[in-house]
Amino acid sequence: MQGKQDRHQLVVFYDGSCEGCVKDRKNYERWAGEDGKDIYWYDITGKEDVLLSMGISPEKALRELHVQDVQGNIFSELDAYILLMKRVPRLKPLAMLIGLPVIRPCLSWLYRSWVGKRLKRTGRIP
Numbered sequence: 197m198q199g200k201q202d203r204h205q206l207v208v209f210y211d212g213s214c215e216g217c218v219k220d221r222k223n224y225e226r227w228a229g230e231d232g233k234d235i236y237w238y239d240i241t242g243k244e245d246v247l248l249s250m251g252i253s254p255e256k257a258l259r260e261l262h263v264q265d266v267q268g269n270i271f272s273e274l275d276a277y278i279l280l281m282k283r284v285p286r287l288k289p290l291a292m293l294i295g296l297p298v299i300r301p302c303l304s305w306l307y308r309s310w311v312g313k314r315l316k317r318t319g320r321i322p
Contacts, residue, residue, distance in 0.1 A: 204236040209262040212239030228284045259311050274304055
């Protein structure tokens with residue numbers, strides 16, 4: 197995992213067994229174009245030991261997007277999305293909007309609720 201980090205500015209830990217997550221990744225790559233070439237997409241499916249070694253709870257990794265920057269800092273949930281969105285010109289305004297104090301808590305609640313329902317529906321959590 198460390199070798200990948202040396203060549204990439206960001207590592208995105210995503211759920212490769214989630215159809216929507218894979219679709220979101222493809223959309224991001226298309227929108228980011230060249231600006232997305234320095235991102236390494238790491239599928240967390242079956243990688244519980246790797247996640248734990250990095251201090252990321254596997255259950256939390258299913259429920260929240262995690263991104264690691266080149267310094268090794270790990271960002272999760274909306275902070276991770278904001279970090280990714282700020283790199284894409286067309287998504288920068290949205291990144292600023294979701295970071296606003298009034299919007300952020302509401303959006304965070306909606307995000308957690310939506311992900312929880314998806315995981316229950318697919319039988320990945322009780």
